[in-house]
Amino acid sequence: MKQEKCPVCGFIGQRDKPNLSIQECLNCGVTWTLIKEGIDAKALYEDEVYAVVDNRKSIFEKIIFKESKKVIRTVNQIFKEKRPIKCLDFGSGKGQFLLKAKEAGWEVSGIETALERAKFSREKYGIEVSSEFYHSGKIGTGNFDVICLFHVLEHLPHPLRLLKEITENNLKKGGVLIIEIPNLRSWQHKIAGNNWMHLDIPKHLTHWDEDLLTKKTEALGFEKIKSQYFSVHLGVLGSLSAILFKLGYKGNIIYDLKNKRKTGLLIGTAMVLPISFILEVLAVLFRKTGIIRLYFKKHEL
Template identity: 25%
Template sequence: MDCPLCKSSDNINLFHTYPSFKLLECKACELLFQTEAEHINEQDMVQAIYNESWIKMREQYAHLTFQDHATFNTLQLEMFAPQKGRLLEIGSGTGEFLHMAKHAGWDVTGLEPSSLSCRYAMQHYQLELIPTILTDELANRLEPFEAIAIWHVLEHVPKPVAFLNQVADLLKDDGVLFFSVPNLKSFMNTSYGAHSPIFTEVDHLYHYSEKSIPLLLEHTPFSIEALFTRQLANQLEQIYRKKFGASSLKLEAKMALMSNLQGQGKGHEICCVARKRNNK
């Protein structure tokens, strides 16, 4: 089977067989991918996974979503798109990021295929999300945006190159794309191996690294402005115990480890900021 990213056929190995899917590994570009990734029905996958239990989990940990993700991601907007304007988030979940971006001065629009998530965002944040995945029909109706955010969505997209080119069409020239994905080379993945919770998720169709992301964007109109990994401190203790058998980490040791992992590109997620090239 050819790699869907670099098209190599000589460097593909079986990474692991799980109960309902297989992961293949491309040694040439460091992409992990499910064998049937390109044929997954996104809408069916959303309805199966993002159910009432998922909503209850999101509500229980809303404070962490704000603290660990929405706050940081809103700061990225200020750093790379301080002029503000129209912002589209694809895969808005329960709406915490858009809630903060709106109050930071952005004119926000959100797409979220889970009807339960849309209801939650309206009830809690008065956000009227559009209940759908991104389609050609919808894209033709939307006006161009100054910025688009897709936090932890790209790993679920069956055809990422086509998707990113569709996203580019929705951006103004010189507009900014923000996205994050789980890091293939993270401390969690190297500690747990093939049984990492990131690898066993059936809806994680692709697993990207800092090597494969630039290769992916080569097939799009985007130029990378920032690419880095980030590690959350509150995840470290459990992982550290798994890898080294230690009972606990002191605060100073935990923060040193977090900094070390980010410095080595082993944080839990990859964050990318890319600008749409002006071809005129």
């Protein structure tokens, strides 16, 4: 895998920049990762950071469930009395969101091409998902009320092309599209710079902020109807990682915490976590949080 031109508009990048640097497209404004040397995309997602761990009883998992319920409540409010809500989670991971949506009475479908994550979803949560790569056309019978992409868009080699294809063929008119992404304009990014955990280079091929994503999505026939900024499990974690980096920590916080590595990190986390939480709460006021979740409504016409 290489990426030497903008994955949105195809504009040729500044090739004199170092490999794995990020640059803003001079044509369409999208920030993307320059990859000049070939990378094995499959091997990229087989590292220890992306390894599946059964942490269903952990506080981290409970937080994910709580945030999933927040999204479900928001969608239920949008659709008012309509039931059941038919939902597709594109890039459904281990299936936590789909589990809670199913418990809420939704009709759920998922696509997850990471086989171990799809297997976990089926075996641990009883959620059936497809592991086939999507290229075009309908998924099942299509006609979904809701399509979700939680931390998926930034991984896609042609993000807006896929977004257009999947929503045109599978989302009802008046349906809701939910996109959650890292916020390139966050305080976390400013603090940690190129070491910000949510840049996640080279896995993240594009990098977004609210205004740019809104502009690009509305051009596909949508209207933004709601924004949510506060995320405990990834927002506060990103803030924690950024502050710890400034204090000298150079590891991968997700991997180290998931595997309970490094006593020093656990002590540092306990000390810095309250500051990280407060910083992320304040960032909400300025739309500078590490994670943003946007809700778009597909035009009726």
